[in-house]
């Protein structure tokens with residue numbers, strides 16, 4: 001477990017992705033943080049089909065949509081639900097602790 005504070009709860013709006021760059025080991029992980037239907041998600045902020053930020057897309061029905069070609073990715077698993085994307089994106093455990101939004105960057109939910 002390696003929980004890192006990535007944002008304040010005040011920065012979250014339901015169904016509006018928040019783009020954050022999380023410093024890890026001298027690198028930066030681009031993540032989109034999403035609070036949706038009472039749950040919190042952290043998903044890789046780049047579409048697996050192209051160099052596009054998923055945080056620019058819409059959130060609905062447990063998924064985030066890439067604005068460029070419309071692939072929808074499950075917020076829970078990162079799996080693509082619609083074409084043209086065929087590869088998943090990484091997702092990470094996320095939780096709220098007081099005023100802090102925390103992400104476990106050591107344990108992606110999907111290991112690939």
Ligand code: FES
Nearest residue numbers: 047049050066069
């Ligand atoms: S770049 Fe995201 S679906 Fe094509």
